Amino acid sequence: MSTHPHRRSWQRLDQPGMEHVTLLAGAEGYSLQGTVLLVEDGMDAVLRYQLDCDHNWHTRRLLLEGELQGRPLARLLEVDAAQRWWLNGEQQPQVAGCVDLDMAFSPVTNLLPVRRFGLGLGEHADLTAAWLRFPALGLAPLPQSYSCTGPRGYRYESRAGAFTAELLVDEQGLVLDYPGYWRAVPHG
Secondary structure (H helix, E strand, O other), rough: OOOOOOEEEEEEEOEEEEEEEEEEEEEEEEEEEEEEEEEEOOEEEEEEEEEEEEEOOOEEEEEEEEOOOOEEEHHHHHHHHOOOOOOOOOHHHOOOOOOEEEEEOOHHHHHHHHHHHOOOOOOOOEEEEEEEOOOOOOEEEEEEEEEEEEEEEEEEEOOOOOOOEEEOOOOEEEEEEEEEOEEEOOOO
């Protein structure tokens, strides 16, 4: 991966919303720094995040700040080497052992398993992600699977196949098209 920042912006398709992220590589691993503006279930939010991963794309820390319905919010999520999770200092045993974070409000977190597994055509991987739900912003386990369907294509499934999507990603693994939900905005 290049040491130069990689940027991506998305437009939300099913509800009002947009997101911008910068992916940085550093000595400690990778950092995703982004801003999300959205309205979901009638609730408007402005969210700023910094998601840090190690060199193997294991989630290590998320700092999430912003506003939900005009009220300030702040969440600090930390993960240790044994995959124990803490949210604002409180241990989260329901997601112990999870490696990946799935932020329900963002397509950026699909990058983590895409990069970590590095699947070849026809290969498949199952995982359980720590799902940061929206708007509650609490953690729950979310079983998922990824299947590589093409050079930059992945079939994503969650909730035992109740939700599926055919994802197209860029050269870094960031989503270009999440049908019905998010589409990358072309770079100018």
